[in-house]
Amino acid sequence: MIKKVSVGQLRVGMFVHDFNAGWLDHPFALNSMKLAVEEDLRRVFAAGIRELFIDTSRGLDVDAPTREEAAVDTEQQIRQLDQVTPPAERRSALAEELARARNAFGEGTRVIRNVMEDARLGRQLEIESAKSAVEKIAASVLRNGNAMMSLRRLKNVDDYTYLHSVSVCAMLAAFARDVGMDMGDIHDIALGGLLHDIGKARVSAAVLNKTTRLSPEEFTLVKSHVVLGSDLLRQMPGIPPLTFAPLELHHECYDGSGYPRGIKGETIDLVGRMSAIVDVYDAISSERCYHVPLSPAEAIRKLFEWSGHHFDPQLVQRFVRSVGIYPVGTLVRLESERLGVVIEQRESSLLTPVVRVMFDIRHNHYLAPDDVDLSRPLGTGGGDRIVSHESPARWKVDVARFL
Incomplete structure (x- = not known):
């Protein structure tokens, strides 16, 4: 039997x-x-x-919840968030915003690639270009954050470091907006998100891209990217104070087990606590050379499991409200045995988005796209339910076609 136990029970x-x-x-x-x-x-x-999982059939047992019982408890916590406060008004439709979001995402990727190459070679960093890219990303997020969120799901594994930086930038902008920060602070925080891993430019690529377990010495080297990045930016004039928080604090943990400073709780700046959540969410839901991505829904469940230890639990809840359980662009299986792409979050419920249904699983063929509002009953454009997240690669579905 598989059980979930705390380290104190080991x-x-x-x-x-x-x-x-x-x-x-x-x-x-x-x-x-x-x-x-x-x-x-x-x-x-x-x-x-x-917290971890033990197999009682292969070792000692202990009084603890089974894996299934723990999963039910996590699911109940998530469902308590289902009734949410309506998000800030979006001023543009998804289809209208996608092209602008794609351009902003592309510019951000080019800029961070150039900045990290300059950092690697010891050249002057083009911070003004980074600020300009961040302003465009933040503007797109504020018009309709769903467009940018859909793009981060289509990342290329070979460009993970750069695309991860842009995704963290965009999600931090959305998160900062949803906790009520003003535009100037949003820009400064998002710039920190774009630059949060800049210290990795000074770490060996062979170590960063290693597909097997890191040695203790290699792990220490990877962890040094936080201090290396901080030292690099602090030598440059014109960096806003808030920009340093995502860079310097994104690996600090709520229980004090993080690095490099090992600070804990609300001693960690609010932006730092936000950045830790965003960084991990994007990392575990992205494909990398050594990691199979979790679905957005699975990634959210992991954040809930780790909240209270590694993350501020209240901020985890705020973040889930910010990104949604099924972000736009997610491929889902419905109870009716059809596939659909999430195209819109519902203001009233995280679990009942609008889905563009386009594939019949039982008969293995495409359907004429039909938008289904899962918050509405049968006969009024709804009457279905999400049962799982699905891999676009498995079904050979080009999600972008249906956005």
């Missing part, structure tokens, strides 16, 4: 089924193993892991 002789740390570089060669000696327990706690 004992020598238990078998770890899953360290439940897909975004942490834990110090073990495998993601499952038997805890053989006390040193194994100390290493688990030192890695910042707070």
Whole structure:
């Protein structure tokens, strides 16, 4: 039986089924193993892991919820967020905004690529170009954030570092808007999101792109990107103070287990706590050379599992309201055995978006696209329910066609 346990319940002789740390570089060669000696327990706690899964059929048992019981509890927490406050008014339709969002996303990618190359070679950084790109990204997000969110789902694994930076920039802009920050602060925070990983330009690409477990020395080198990036930007004039928070604090954890400073709780600046959530959400829901992405819904569930330990739980809830459980561009399977692409979030419910239905699973053929509002009953344009997220690659669906 698979059970979810806290690290305080671990004992020598238990078998770890899953360290439940897909975004942490834990110090073990495998993601499952038997805890053989006390040193194994100390290493688990030192890695910042707070909850994990054990297999009681292969090691000692303990009184703890099963994996299924823990999943039900998480699902109930998410459903409590289903009735949400309507988001800020969007001034443009999705179809109208997509072209502008695509241009802004592309410009942001080109700029951060150039900035990181300049940082790698020790050249002067073109911060003004970065500020200009950020303004366009933020403007698109404020007109209709769904357009930018749909683009971040179509990232190329080979350009992960750059595209991750642009995605964090865009999501931080949306998050900052939803917590009530003014336009000037939104621009400064989003600039920090775009530049938050700039220190990686000073870390070996061979280490950053390594597909196997990092050695302790390599892990220390990767963690140094925070300090390297901070040192780099602090040598430059004209960097707004708020811009440093995403860069310097995105790896700090709410329980103090993060780095480089190991600060905890509300000692971590609000923008830093926001940045940690955004950075991890994008990382675990993106395809990388060593990582299969989680669906948006699965990524949200992981944030809830880790909130209270690694993340500010109240801010996790605010973030979920910001991005939605099924973001625009998500391919979903409906109870009617049809596939559809989410094209609009409903103001009244995170779980009942508008879906553009376009494929019949039972008969394996495309349908004439039909927009279904899942918040409405049968006979009034609704009457269906999402049962799962689906992989566009598996069904060979070009999601962009249906946006």
